[in-house]
Amino acid sequence: MKLTEEQVRYVAGLANLALTEDEIHKYAHDLSDILTHIDKLNELNTDGVAPMAQVLFESGDLATLREDEPHAPLSNADAVRNAPVTGQGYFKVPRVIER
Amino acid sequence: MQIPSLTISAVRQGLAEKQFSAVELAQEALAYAQAENPKTNAYLTFSEERALSAARAVDEKLARGQDPGALAGVPVGVKDVIVTRGLRTTCGSKMLEKFVPPYDATAVERLEAAGGVIIGKTNCDEFAMGSSNENSAFGAVRNPLALDRVPGGSSGGSAAVVAQGTAVVSLGSDTGGSIRQPASFCGCVGVTPTYGRVSRYGLVAFASSLDHIGPFSRTVADSAAVLGAIAGRDPHDATSALHPVQDYVAAMAQPVKGLRIGLPKEYFQGLASEIGDRMQAGIDVLKKQGCEIVDVSLPHTEYAIAAYYIICTAEVSANLSRFDGVRFTTRSARGETLIDMYRNSRGEGFGAEAKRRIMLGTYVLSHGYYDAYYLKAQRVRSLITRDFAQAFEKVDALVTPVSPFPAFKLGEKTSDPLQMYLSDIYTITGSLAGIPCMNVPCGKTAEGLPVGMQILTKHFSEDLMFRIAHQYEISGGFAA
Numbered sequence: 001m002k003l004t005e006e007q008v009r010y011v012a013g014l015a016n017l018a019l020t021e022d023e024i025h026k027y028a029h030d031l032s033d034i035l036t037h038i039d040k041l042n043e044l045n046t047d048g049v050a051p052m053a054q055v056l057f058e059s060g061d062l063a064t065l066r067e068d069e070p071h072a073p074l075s076n077a078d079a080v081r082n083a084p085v086t087g088q089g090y091f092k093v094p095r096v097i098e099r
Numbered sequence: 100m101q102i103p104s105l106t107i108s109a110v111r112q113g114l115a116e117k118q119f120s121a122v123e124l125a126q127e128a129l130a131y132a133q134a135e136n137p138k139t140n141a142y143l144t145f146s147e148e149r150a151l152s153a154a155r156a157v158d159e160k161l162a163r164g165q166d167p168g169a170l171a172g173v174p175v176g177v178k179d180v181i182v183t184r185g186l187r188t189t190c191g192s193k194m195l196e197k198f199v200p201p202y203d204a205t206a207v208e209r210l211e212a213a214g215g216v217i218i219g220k221t222n223c224d225e226f227a228m229g230s231s232n233e234n235s236a237f238g239a240v241r242n243p244l245a246l247d248r249v250p251g252g253s254s255g256g257s258a259a260v261v262a263q264g265t266a267v268v269s270l271g272s273d274t275g276g277s278i279r280q281p282a283s284f285c286g287c288v289g290v291t292p293t294y295g296r297v298s299r300y301g302l303v304a305f306a307s308s309l310d311h312i313g314p315f316s317r318t319v320a321d322s323a324a325v326l327g328a329i330a331g332r333d334p335h336d337a338t339s340a341l342h343p344v345q346d347y348v349a350a351m352a353q354p355v356k357g358l359r360i361g362l363p364k365e366y367f368q369g370l371a372s373e374i375g376d377r378m379q380a381g382i383d384v385l386k387k388q389g390c391e392i393v394d395v396s397l398p399h400t401e402y403a404i405a406a407y408y409i410i411c412t413a414e415v416s417a418n419l420s421r422f423d424g425v426r427f428t429t430r431s432a433r434g435e436t437l438i439d440m441y442r443n444s445r446g447e448g449f450g451a452e453a454k455r456r457i458m459l460g461t462y463v464l465s466h467g468y469y470d471a472y473y474l475k476a477q478r479v480r481s482l483i484t485r486d487f488a489q490a491f492e493k494v495d496a497l498v499t500p501v502s503p504f505p506a507f508k509l510g511e512k513t514s515d516p517l518q519m520y521l522s523d524i525y526t527i528t529g530s531l532a533g534i535p536c537m538n539v540p541c542g543k544t545a546e547g548l549p550v551g552m553q554i555l556t557k558h559f560s561e562d563l564m565f566r567i568a569h570q571y572e573i574s575g576g577f578a579a
Contacts, residue, residue, distance in 0.1 A: 007462075011465065012458065015445075015458060016420075016438070016441045018443045018446030018447075019446060027454070027455060027458050031455070031462065034517055037404070037405055037517060037521075038409060038472070040401075040402060041402055044402060044479060046478035046482070051478050051480075051481065053308065054308050055338075055532075055533030057341075057342070064338075074201055074202070082199065082201075082428050083428075085430065091426060093425055094437045
């Protein structure tokens with residue numbers, strides 16, 4: 001499987017990742033290599049094999065649910081403390097809606 | 100006190116006999132770690148205040164005649180992908196350079212409840228992605244046994260502090276081998292328990308269906324004690340297991356005579372002799388203890404890396420989407436619009452390997468490819484897990500190499516990411532199946548580099564795994 005630089009740009013857009021031209025060139029090469037290795041999976045017939053999304057163990061249907069008991073949440077000050085830009089207890093972002 | 104060779108039982112004895120107080124031990128351990136750290140860059144942050152306050156609590160309990168806990172006074176290093184309240188947690192990333200978490204991971208809370216004294220946070224590959232610890236934004240870690248070589252990754256710092264003697268035990272995380280491989284490169288014990296055995300609450304998510312927290316130590320008993328303290332159900336993690344936690348330390352005492360140990364043939368084909376010879380010596384130690392050695396097959400082994408790098412990168416692309424310049428410390432100065440701010444913050448904040456995996460994961464999940472890649476990989480994961488289940492019908496445990504080669508030189512393998520991925524072959528299968536697996540030292544190469552042996556058992560059979568490892572250790576296996 002060979003990935004073009006055009007495809008790399010498209011995927012970077014989906015991932016919200018700004019890449020330099022050098023990075024686009026490098027990832028086209030690296031991802032092509034890795035995807036070629038991954039093509040190996042097509043050798044296997046997996047018809048009728050259930051996908052394994054998670055390591056699961058026998059237990060009752062509701063066994064992993066906890067009681068719905070109220071508890072003190074993270075305070076507003078703690079929740080926004082690590083944000084780069086805040087105001088009035090909110091996260092601030094560049095303007096989204098034009099007035 | 101001999102800081103670099105302390106064990107949990109030596110600490111317990113020293114405290115009981117009043118050779119030292121927990122505060123004195125913490126002070127000395129911190130001073131030693133701070134003096135030695137420049138050699139390896141294994142610690143990113145020291146936590147003096149927190150360590151001294153934990154040690155004071157241990158001393159107070161001892162003075163009152165209360166039980167100070169199974170890890171009382173023990174100096175611990177914690178991998179910097181596990182959050183610690185009020186103590187910077189970087190994940191080895193520029194993105195989180197200034198991140199100070201508002202809560203503790205469950206494993207950290209339990210470690211401290213058992214009397215453990217956290218002296219610092221350990222270096223690692225960015226967001227735990229890597230096999231050499233060269234992907235840290237804060238510089239590579241050097242292997243304490245050979246300073247021009249890597250300590251392995253991604254928990255390279257956690258392995259190095261134990262090997263260097265700047266912590267008695269440490270916590271790491273393992274997604275595809277990130278505990279076992281650095282433990283093998285640094286010649287220490289490293290344990291990846293059953294998936295769900297230790298709560299992931301507070302472990303910064305990399306690949307959620309594969310992430311594990313586990314211990315490093317210099318003896319099997321010490322890892323058994325740490326796992327016993329941190330394991331168990333946690334309401335904060337719905338995937339944490341309900342199974343009762345066994346007494347791993349007590350389980351170790353039983354001999355291994357009569358146990359059936361399987362050698363999967365796929366793991367030994369084409370193995371370099373410097374590793375193969377040491378493995379044979381290690382297997383001979385088990386044989387002498389009365390284990391029956393049986394050849395088995397795990398036929399889907401060759402597909403594990405392909406399946407793993409689809410599943411793990413898909414989960415990475417989703418988990419790392421939260422780092423967008425809004426909530427977590429780093430925002431690009433460039434970008435007028437919201438979307439440009441996201442893109443530039445992520446482009447500037449993530450390192451090369453994190454970006455590579457986000458790209459691969461986004462691609463395999465993108466429109467039209469989900470069935471061909473992610474779903475296919477999950478089906479192959481079922482086949483690999485079934486291989487193990489079938490092998491465990493014939494044998495009690497499996498023994499394999501951990502890495503195809505010993506610690507390599509810094510910079511030696513950075514240019515070819517696929518080759519780096521392929522080196523994870525022996526550890527990834529156990530991760531996909533979610534079974535307990537661990538590294539124990541198995542002698543050294545002619546150059547003096549540690550070789551590691553992996554022991555794998557059925558889900559929740561950590562007791563059996565520790566028993567084999569401990570019996571192997573006391574019959575001289577570490578120097579096999």
